[in-house]
Amino acid sequence: MRVVIVGGGMAGLVLARGLAHRGVSPIVVERMPPDVVVEGPIMLPFQAYDALEEIGLLAEIRSAGRDVPPIRNGQPVAIGVGRQLVLDRLREGLEISWEQEVVELVREGGRVVGVRVRSEDGERNLDADLVVGADGTHSRVRELAGIEAELQLSDSAFLGFRSPVHSDDAFLINFTADGRQATLLDWPGGTAGGWQIDRPEGGEAAALAPGVEAFKRAYLGLLPGAAAAIEPVTELRYREVMEVHCETWSRPGVTLIGEALHAMNPEAGIGSGLGMGDAQALAIAIGRNRDDPDAALADYERWRRPAVAPYLAVGSQGVRVVRGGEVPHEERWPPA
Ligand SMILES: Cc1cc2nc3c(=O)[nH]c(=O)nc-3n(C[C@H](O)[C@H](O)[C@H](O)COP(=O)(O)OP(=O)(O)OC[C@H]3O[C@@H](n4cnc5c(N)ncnc54)[C@H](O)[C@@H]3O)c2cc1C
Structure with a gap:
């Protein structure tokens, strides 16, 4: 065939x-x-x-x-x-x-x-x-x-980062009250973190507006174990789904x-x-x-x-x- x-x-x-x-x-x-x-x-x-x-x-x-x-x-x-x-x-x-x-x-x-x-x-x-x-x-x-x-644009979006710093844990996850996730995945290239947020009306600009340092503080409130991994991060990535x-x-x-x-x-x-x-x-x-x-x-x-x-x-x-x-x-x- x-x-x-x-x-x-x-x-x-x-x-x-x-x-x-x-x-x-x-x-x-x-x-x-x-x-x-x-x-x-x-x-x-x-x-x-x-x-x-x-x-x-x-x-x-x-x-x-x-x-x-x-x-x-x-x-x-x-x-x-x-x-x-x-x-x-x-x-x-x-x-x-x-x-x-x-x-x-x-x-x-x-x-x-x-x-x-x-x-x-x-x-x-x-x-x-x-x-x-x-x-x-x-x-x-x-x-x-x-x-x-x-085809449906999800009502959630992902705000994430990559870091060269490893985590002792292979995977960390925590859930917000409505079931959205904050995660950290360790892989041989370092770590990748993400927070699944409600897709903001203003899209990427609205999601990034508060800045990286504010994001770090809020994300660590959900996932304190990610502190070492997120420390050197200077850039966030926004993805709609x-x-x-x-x-x-x-x-x-x-x-x-x-x-x-x-x-x-x-x-x-x-x-x-x-x-x-x-x-x-x-x-x-x-x-x-x-x-x-x-x-x-x-x-x-x-x-x-x-x-x-x-x-x-x-x-x-x-x-x-x-x-x-x-x-x-x-x-x-x-x-x-
Ligand atoms: C943000 C995000 C995170 C994800 N994380 C995970 C995860 O952690 N774990 C997991 O299991 N899955 C994850 N997924 C899903 C996973 O990436 C996909 O299921 C997987 O890559 C298989 O995709 P695919 O091969 O069906 O399509 P794709 O990877 O999209 O490949 C389609 C290919 O077709 C080519 N193409 C398109 N149109 C044409 C054309 N007309 N002619 C020729 N070529 C064409 C494209 O260039 C592309 O290479 C994630 C997806 C997203 C969006």
Whole structure:
């Protein structure tokens, strides 16, 4: 089966490796150049482990990261590790068409039979029996395929920092009265902290206005154990979050995985695990139906929908610890 994977993020690359593992050579099309470095860590959750184990990368990634306890049956609940390191390991042995942007789907009758890609050298078509949109939250493949998606800007946002100073604890978390999180993740590159705040009406400018020192004081009120890590910080980062939900996953000749299909609020801490799990399920389904893309998509959806349904039903509320009542002044940002 000729498979074109649109997007060389974690979900697309895990699919490509899972297919290569089964003797299927996909084409991966990525619009970015290969030398873009993604800074900072990711907290890889246990939901990613099966997919990484199958392609022989779990032990290597774990040894290059830091275990986040609790440890059950010898495995940590998550691994704090550099995003770029994970991408580099996944890319090994794959041929990726860099700086090629998918701009159209090619159709015959009602069926998708390829993609049109644009690069410096112009435009060309790539034939495919199956096109996989692994192209993230604002998926072009999803839009071109006519797959309806609910996109919702979250009412929370993240204000965070990175520090070269390590923490004794692999992970610290505390919750405000309404269940918003303050976290600190240790990884081999240092620490990364974040506070999930109500998205302020004034956006980034309003969130940053009180200044770094005021932020440090308020954040340490929630997470005193982060004092050493935050001490040298001079810069904050503000991120808003788009959540994505799709009822339909596929159309003839095309399907979706990862954040193109379901992007949850990062507070849930499972985004990469869901994406890698999608990729693994699709790789298995293609491997078992090598000459029949429709049968592969039917298997993919039949296996994967029930596996992700509980996560999608509960959403990030599943990880919230809500004390209830008024949120005290000192647990609000920006301060009134
Ligand atoms: C702020 C934040 C923090 C997060 N923290 C965590 C965490 O700690 N733990 C966790 O498990 N998850 C986390 N996630 C989620 C996690 O990053 C993703 O689930 C994971 O990276 C998989 O994403 P993806 O591969 O589906 O999409 P992406 O990583 O978005 O990759 C999509 C790729 O497609 C390419 N592309 C897009 N359009 C086209 C096109 N038309 N043609 C060609 N290429 C195209 C893009 O360049 C990109 O490389 C976080 C997400 C955010 C936003």
